[in-house]
Amino acid sequence: MPTITIDDVEIEVERGLTVLQACELLGKEIPRFCYHERLSVAGNCRMCLVEMDRSPKPIASCAMPVGEGMIIRTNTEMVKKAREGVMEFLLINHPLDCPICDQGGECDLQDQAMAYGFDKSRYLENKRAVKDKYLGPLVSTIMTRCIHCTRCIRFAQEIAGVPELGATGRGEHMEVGTYIEKALTSELSGNIVDLCPVGALTSKPYAFNARSWELEKTESIDVMDAIGSSIRVDTRGSEVMRILPRNNDNVNEEWISDKTRHACDGLKRQRLDRPYLRKNGTLTPVNWPEIISVVAQKLSNTNGEKMAAIAGNLSDCESMLALKDLMTGVGCNNLDCRQDNGAVGDVRASYIFNSTIAGIDHADAILIIGCNPRWEAPVLNARIRKRYLTGQLNIGLIGTKLDLTYKYQHLGDDPGSIDDLLAGSSEFSQILNKADRPMVILGSGAVARLDGAVILFKARQLAEKFEMISDDWNGFNLLQSAASRVGGLDLGFKPNNNSALDTLGILKAASSDKLDLIYLLGADEIDASKLGNAFVVYQGHHGDTGAHRADAILPGAAYTEKNATYVNTEGRIQRASMATLPLGDAKEDWSIIRAISGSMANPLPYDTIAQVRQRMIEINPVFSSIDEIVDIEWGIFGKDGTIDKETFEPAIKNFYMTDTISRASITMAECTATANGDVFAEVVSDD
């Protein structure tokens, strides 16, 4: 390991680090624009110049690998002058329009000009102006501000895997853009706004909405997919202004999907902000005491076996626990948190992503079955691509052929190909055989088929046959697409005995009027027309299919409005935080259910969220390990049988609209229209 001296301090660093990284290890701040730790090194902004002994010129520290005996100085007169010079050049063609720029207040160029720049301008000539580019409904461009750091180009190519951005022209005529006018076709495109060190790329939906210093920042967890990305919710007053990623190397690194980032305008539309009761066929606003007594009475007076409860994709663990306790308390076991009828639930290893997301960095073979990770978990897909780019990963896909941003071997459209692999007849089974850390990723859509249990069984056989399970590696993964699913299954929110009904059974029984009361906890992805004559209680935050059918509506809180626990697809217990208060008369979800039980014979035995969480730990001890991966045992799951040769259907039909929040979002509607080729509609409305 080379030893180098930085500002008279000796430090031994790993071989292959750059001078800039070594300086950071010592806490020396090196200004930079083009360098980004998750992207390749470009070395074109020249802001990171430092002095190196025996070098007549300053060196670009981001691109210089450390060498034995190097002597680096970061605080000399030469470095100061070099930085001032670079900054002066960068500002030559940068408009000084900070007061009207959305990046103002959180701009790298602004900050570094203050810290390292010259205090006045000597430039009197004309500045250049660049035509703005169209990059789709999410990214707004003011290209005159671009300093050509090429971070966005490298992100699109390396992380997002959609090489659509480039630098055309040369010298003063160089421009960053797509050359041919088109929207970026990435589900991660919003991240280039975060990466842009200046105000050239800014968020289109957030344009001119707020200044960074007016916003209150709350660290929380995303629920738009089952990854549970770490996010920061920026609010002003009672309004969620924007959502940004937080760095979390175990989950989302520092990226989030466009849905995570931009569906938040759906939080302001179609909201349920007061209780409603259906009177004479129309939903009528009522007050809390009335609706609670009506629902409590119905629950008390109905036979437990004639009731059912379904939890939706965005439900938090606290409310699912409370609802489960409430329903089982009145003798109802017809519970299900699997709106899609996924054939998983008993063994924890069968329904989580056992390898962990960070584990993808060590995998050397991945078999994807019936899953489109690019849509079901864009951030996880970027992780697969990252591993793929190291050249040490072989990927096979069984399912619909799609552009996943990396190359893979297409093994077949239908589950029949699993049998070929099990028979060891296909080429890919050799790859799996030789791999040290093979993985199988089973889509949630694959187990939601009628033969889901058989597919699950075969996938387990695959994992066992190719020795994917060992002491330090578990290569069996189910990629969930709903944020509530793992938590719900961990809490046992599913039919608890053989005679109890699952979602399919509930809908079947209800459509032939065999059920009298159905409690929907944010369940909107079921066919509400099949609920028959049952009295439907809908608890949730958006007026979607569930609320339309409901006889009683209990307004709950959206994920930004409550302190709640979610379990991501890896089985990682995470806590979301309340960024704003619930809208109008809405309440935190578990407390609504607690209030209903208060009007019944046996009130639920908890009054605070701490007590609810204690009860969660009693039911399943995993809930005591926050933000950790708990070691779990391998088990036997799935059911042997014959596979249906029907091709795998994607679990998600439209990436941008998968839940009540994103369906209510105007931005997501625009993204959908753009993705469907209806570009013109958006361009026109933009002006």
Add this chain to the structure above:
Amino acid sequence: MNNSNHDPHDLEQFIFSEDTLAAANAEITKYPEGRQASAVMPLLDLAQRQCNGWLPRVAMDYVADFLDMPPIKVYEVATFYTMYNLAPIGKYHVQVCTNLPCWLRGSDDVTAACKKNLGIEFGQTSSNGDFTLSEVECLGACVNAPMIQINDDYYEDLDGITTASILTQLAIGDNPQTGSQVGRNSCEPTGGLTTLTEINIRGSGEE
């Protein structure tokens, strides 16, 4: 330079002719397997020659597809180098060097002669579509300055009169003499040799 909108001159489709295809495949074999994208510049040149001196977008897309590289990477190359023309040009592309050595040796006269003779300004194409006039940076023939490049040929040691004569000959379909217009073979001194004027075979002279 960035004509991101639809160019009215843009062709509908492009495909390598048989000859070009053979030449393109020969270029690709110069690079290791999997590195065929390295051949992008010669292939763009071949495409440009096939399209009468300019690169329509379909041709760039075709080359990108041919080399299995993202189209934007081809656009980057094509827009960076001035030798690729992104709009239709005349039959003769007259490129006048106006950099310092040529300017000192009288490129202003050459420029004036071109403009007068062709009746167009820099960046324009004559009305009959025969000539396009461009101002270019150094073409590396400073020893024989001033000079112009017309299509693949250099014309050197110019002045206003010789320039006009070359253009006139081209206009009537003649083939003007390429290279130096003052009779130099290469870049030897114009007034004859000033040194090494006599042959001194080693050993024949006085020691």
